[in-house]
Amino acid sequence: MVLNVSHLTGGYSLIPVLKDLSFEVQAGELVGLIGLNGAGKSTTINHIIGLLTPQAGEIKVDNLLLAENMQGYRKAIAYIPETPVLYPELTLKEHIEMTILAYELDEKTAWEKAHELLQLFRLEERLDWFPANFSKGMKQKVMIVCAFMLDAKLYIIDEPFVGLDPLAIRDLLQLIEQKKTQGAAILMSTHVLSTAEQTCDRFVMIDQGQLKASGTLAELQNEYQTYGDNLADIYLGLTQGA
Numbered sequence: 001m002v003l004n005v006s007h008l009t010g011g012y013s014l015i016p017v018l019k020d021l022s023f024e025v026q027a028g029e030l031v032g033l034i035g036l037n038g039a040g041k042s043t044t045i046n047h048i049i050g051l052l053t054p055q056a057g058e059i060k061v062d063n064l065l066l067a068e069n070m071q072g073y074r075k076a077i078a079y080i081p082e083t084p085v086l087y088p089e090l091t092l093k094e095h096i097e098m099t100i101l102a103y104e105l106d107e108k109t110a111w112e113k114a115h116e117l118l119q120l121f122r123l124e125e126r127l128d129w130f131p132a133n134f135s136k137g138m139k140q141k142v143m144i145v146c147a148f149m150l151d152a153k154l155y156i157i158d159e160p161f162v163g164l165d166p167l168a169i170r171d172l173l174q175l176i177e178q179k180k181t182q183g184a185a186i187l188m189s190t191h192v193l194s195t196a197e198q199t200c201d202r203f204v205m206i207d208q209g210q211l212k213a214s215g216t217l218a219e220l221q222n223e224y225q226t227y228g229d230n231l232a233d234i235y236l237g238l239t240q241g242a
């Protein structure tokens with residue numbers, strides 16, 4: 001098990017946003033984290049990446065607890081946020097160098113991977129550019145390059161499909177597939193349920209901070225056939241009692 005969220009209760013203050021949330025992501029698996037606005041997806045992710053501390057329950061990544069092995073836990077995770085977070089004073093090249101330093105990567109191997117990714121996302125000629133000169137999608141691509149240079153055990157990708165062009169979406173999905181084949185676990189939060197339905201192996205559906213359902217599309221279709229066949233109908237049925 002690469003990610004194990006167990007009875008997680010937590011949020012931003014003493015009033016919990018997440019209530020007794022449990023789910024897992026295994027090696028080689030892409031799991032879609034599905035929920036309406038405000039359901040608690042980002043809060044869940046913020047707990048997993050260690051920005052928030054659980055009020056109850058625990059989170060293990062690669063069998064490590066953040067409190068017991070902060071460095072090991074953090075190094076096991078590659079995170080691509082919904083809104084790109086780049087340093088305005090660093091060039092693209094310096095962002096890559098910083099990733100190499102932070103994750104203690106072998107410089108030669110890491111740069112080889114970086115060049116492949118930069119080429120894929122057509123950023124090869126922009127190594128000396130600063131974030132201020134990048135479009136939103138280009139900033140997202142920089143985050144993708146820095147994350148996919150790593151050999152992380154767990155990839156957390158927050159809403160990747162908004163802001164990327166169709167070519168970049170296709171390339172990202174191929175990268176995800178490669179990482180899965182190499183044994184990485186991937187948790188992806190998205191509202192684009194048609195793409196999630198086609199690409200994810202399993203789904204974790206949350207509503208008001210609680211787990212509503214989880215399983216493969218076939219399992220969900222089987223269990224909630226009264227709501228419909230596709231992921232969107234099932235989710236809406238589950239949350240609104242259609």
Ligand SMILES: Nc1ncnc2c1ncn2[C@@H]1O[C@H](COP(=O)(O)OP(=O)(O)OP(=O)(O)O)[C@@H](O)[C@H]1O
Pocket residue numbers: 012013017035036037038039040041042043044
């Ligand atoms: N920084 C914060 N401080 C206090 N409450 C917050 C904060 N961020 C989010 N919340 C609350 O936590 C709840 C869950 O929000 P969260 O951002 O996790 O939802 P989400 O599922 O990611 O939504 P969206 O699809 O809109 O991104 C909401 O009620 C929200 O108001």
